[in-house]
Amino acid sequence: MNILSYFPYPRFRPHQKRVLLELEQWWDSFLYFALEAPTGFGKSAEAIALARWIRREEDEYTHIVVNDIYLQEQYTNDFKDIVLVKGRGNFKCPYDPLGDVTCA
Numbered sequence: 542m543n544i545l546s547y548f549p550y551p552r553f554r555p556h557q558k559r560v561l562l563e564l565e566q567w568w569d570s571f572l573y574f575a576l577e578a579p580t581g582f583g584k585s586a587e588a589i590a591l592a593r594w595i596r597r598e599e600d601e602y603t604h605i606v607v608n609d610i611y612l613q614e615q616y617t618n619d620f621k622d623i624v625l626v627k628g629r630g631n632f633k634c635p636y637d638p639l640g641d642v643t644c645a
Contacts, residue, residue: 547593549620554583564591568599585612589620 544565545558556578564574564587574591578584592603605623607613616623630645 542594542598544590544594544598547597548590549586549593554581557583557587560587561590565594585616585619589616589623593622 544561548557548561560576560578576584576587578587588605592605595601595603604626605616607616613625613627617625628645630643632644633640634642634644
């Protein structure tokens, strides 16, 4: 399916369609993507559409990295298929041979 079919809302804001189509077009050409856009652009909706497309069409998992707890809460409130991962204590240290130490 086309990436636009994974968009979470019935209507697009200006430029959202173009950005999603460019991400889809260039997907195999880059290892990472970063979207920088002004407040009100709808970056969260873009990220969710891309993450859902990748999960279903590419059979891969994605991570959406945000810089504050309020944006984490926005994602989990707005999109019910999000799994929140936070806190250093929730991750095992990869350098601990016994697997008992967390990243905290």
